[in-house]
Amino acid sequence: MKKTIKVPIKEAEKLRLKLLNNGKLDPQRKIKLIEEGERFLEIPVTDDVKGFDTYEQKDAVYYNKWNSLKDILKDSVKGSELRLLPSGWHIIGDIIVITIDPAIEHMKKKIAEAMLKMYPSCNTVVRDLGIKGQYRLPQREILTGNNTETINKENGCLFKLDVTKVMFSKGNLHEKKLMSNIGDNETIVDMFAGIGYFTIPMAVHTNPEKIIAIELNPDSYEYLRENISLNHVEDIVEALNGDCAQLTPEGIADRVIMGYVGTTHHYLQYGIRSIKKSGGMLHYHETTPESLIFERPVARIKEAARIEGRHIEVTECRKVKKYSPGVWHVAVDTRIT
Numbered sequence: 457m458k459k460t461i462k463v464p465i466k467e468a469e470k471l472r473l474k475l476l477n478n479g480k481l482d483p484q485r486k487i488k489l490i491e492e493g494e495r496f497l498e499i500p501v502t503d504d505v506k507g508f509d510t511y512e513q514k515d516a517v518y519y520n521k522w523n524s525l526k527d528i529l530k531d532s533v534k535g536s537e538l539r540l541l542p543s544g545w546h547i548i549g550d551i552i553v554i555t556i557d558p559a560i561e562h563m564k565k566k567i568a569e570a571m572l573k574m575y576p577s578c579n580t581v582v583r584d585l586g587i588k589g590q591y592r593l594p595q596r597e598i599l600t601g602n603n604t605e606t607i608n609k610e611n612g613c614l615f616k617l618d619v620t621k622v623m624f625s626k627g628n629l630h631e632k633k634l635m636s637n638i639g640d641n642e643t644i645v646d647m648f649a650g651i652g653y654f655t656i657p658m659a660v661h662t663n664p665e666k667i668i669a670i671e672l673n674p675d676s677y678e679y680l681r682e683n684i685s686l687n688h689v690e691d692i693v694e695a696l697n698g699d700c701a702q703l704t705p706e707g708i709a710d711r712v713i714m715g716y717v718g719t720t721h722h723y724l725q726y727g728i729r730s731i732k733k734s735g736g737m738l739h740y741h742e743t744t745p746e747s748l749i750f751e752r753p754v755a756r757i758k759e760a761a762r763i764e765g766r767h768i769e770v771t772e773c774r775k776v777k778k779y780s781p782g783v784w785h786v787a788v789d790t791r792i793t
């Protein structure tokens with residue numbers, strides 16, 4: 457019998473912990489919300505529970521019985537290949553993005569099918585083959601499924617994107633959270649806005665006067681516009697499609713975000729010029745070889761500020777994430793006056 461008990465929501469967490477401790481919580485089935493005029497939680501149990509009526513649960517929802525790729529593939533894959541199976545992946549909306557070692561290329565379809573068994577709510581698996589060029593275009597191969605457009609929820613924001621057309625970096629979560637806490641009443645320029653990675657959380661979580669979000673890649677720009685409406689921040693964000701070297705407005709910003717890596721330093725003069733004469737913050741990103749952290753990015757900002765006749769005060773330097781062997785994606789926050 458699939459035993460269950462019905463518990464008022466307020467009491468549920470305390471009871472769940474008690475059942476977990478005394479071994480009566482059924483770990484195979486999920487707790488379900490039921491509405492019968494009032495809202496209750498149905499807690500699956502393995503035995504009777506004093507003070508509650510136990511009954512047979514209808515439509516039980518089970519946790520996934522597969523814990524790992526190795527579990528699923530162990531009977532159909534050679535031992536030497538098992539250790540090459542991927543151990544990490546990203547889930548973007550309902551799409552799984554996975555890196556596969558070229559040595560087990562011949563198993564890619566099998567791996568993709570196994571991934572869908574592990575994540576039944578996903579419907580497509582794509583292989584990640586890196587990111588290319590100024591548009592930061594992801595190189596991706598569809599392994600199974602055919603739906604590459606999805607909506608990813610992150611930090612209370614919605615991001616619509618096509619995983620084969622635009623990048624979505626999950627590794628920058630800390631940086632995105634940091635940025636989502638600043639900008640109250642400010643005018644902000646996001647020079648490399650992408651689909652709104654920084655712009656949307658700032659607009660949703662703080663109360664900026666205005667954000668000007670500039671994006672060069674037409675596909676990313678279209679998603680940026682969609683994400684502005686999906687998150688209802690049309691009154692705050694103005695999206696511009698084009699090169700920030702031409703479109704960055706001068707002398708209006710309390711804060712400028714330069715969240716691009718590669719040749720970001722070529723754009724420093726435009727970022728600095730955008731900051732109000734009375735002063736503002738610059739958030740500059742670049743990829744830096746380990747031996748030059750944080751000396752090179754700080755020197756670049758200093759030199760660009762000198763040419764523009766401005767002063768700088770570095771307020772914080774951060775490593776955002778490892779970019780490639782010996783190279784880091786770093787961020788430097790600087791007050792410009």
Ligand SMILES: C[S@@+](CC[C@H](N)C(=O)[O-])C[C@H]1O[C@@H](n2cnc3c(N)ncnc32)[C@H](O)[C@@H]1O
Nearest residue numbers: 590591625648650653671672673699700715716
């Ligand atoms: C790395 S993505 C955005 C990343 C995002 N800030 C994050 O950290 O996840 C950088 C974006 O800058 C855009 N971009 C590159 N050069 C540009 C330029 N000159 N003007 C405007 N956008 C540009 C690219 O198309 C890309 O969408």
